[in-house]
Amino acid sequence: MQDFMDVNQAVVFIPMKNKIKHIGSWLFALSLLCFSCNDSQQVTENIPRGLVNLYIDLNLASYQHLNNVGTHAYLEGGVKGVLVIHDYDDQWYAFERTCAYNPTKNCSQIWVDSINIQLMCGEYLNTSDFKPCCESTYTYSGFPLKGPAQGRLAQYYISRTGNIIQVYN
Numbered sequence: 478m479q480d481f482m483d484v485n486q487a488v489v490f491i492p493m494k495n496k497i498k499h500i501g502s503w504l505f506a507l508s509l510l511c512f513s514c515n516d517s518q519q520v521t522e523n524i525p526r527g528l529v530n531l532y533i534d535l536n537l538a539s540y541q542h543l544n545n546v547g548t549h550a551y552l553e554g555g556v557k558g559v560l561v562i563h564d565y566d567d568q569w570y571a572f573e574r575t576c577a578y579n580p581t582k583n584c585s586q587i588w589v590d591s592i593n594i595q596l597m598c599g600e601y602l603n604t605s606d607f608k609p610c611c612e613s614t615y616t617y618s619g620f621p622l623k624g625p626a627q628g629r630l631a632q633y634y635i636s637r638t639g640n641i642i643q644v645y646n
Contacts, residue, residue, distance in 0.1 A: 524580045524631035526573050526646060527555040535640040543642070549589045552644070557586050559633065559644060560596075564617045571633040571644040572596075572619055576611060578626035584610035587630065595622060596630070 531554055533540050542548050543563050551574070552559040558574040576585040576598035584600045588607070596615040599608050613624030620629050636643050 524573055524575050524577055524628075525556045526631050526633075529554045529559060529571075529633050529644055529646050531559065531644040533561065533642040533644070535642065547591075547594075549591075554644075555633070560587055560589070561635070561642065561644060562589070562617050565594075568618070569635045569637060569642065570618060571635040573631040573633065575631065576613055576626060577615075577621065577628045577630055578611045578613050578624065582610060584608070586610070587615070590614070598624070598626070 531552055533543065533550070533552075535541060535544055540550060543550055543561065546563055546567055547565045549560060549562045552561060555573045556575055560570075560572045560574050562570045562572075564570060572587065574587040576582075576587060578598065579585055585598055586600055587596050587598060588601070590597050593614075594617065596617065596619070597607070597609065598613045599610040602608055611625055613626035614622045615626070615630055616622060619632055621627065633644050633646050635645075
């Protein structure tokens, strides 16, 4: 019992200047993290949104693929459609398919690039010819990767109860 007491006492008597150095280091690291963040990455630009209240039954053949991570579905609704993503980290996202840069342009629609695992802004001229609209690309979680878009995609709420996914605003 005496050895245990000595260890606890040794921990209690750490010099105060070492504690202050330790706390100071943490505060410095935290301030660097806060000031190095680009606020434009956190802001959704003024993207038009439509009323959305969709239900997806994952038991239906047309949506069973969404049970697998890394999959997506395009749905009717919103302004230019709704994109539902079941990301590789098992997170679910639902976005308005309108690009954050020049959202009112006709070509400003979001599509999934499954090869490069990103979202891209543009339009398909036919089933295989993609024409970029503004060169903006986004992560599956809606944050811009490159291009002129500064804000993230407009996001809808999504919830899952059993095999039912609800997308709403």
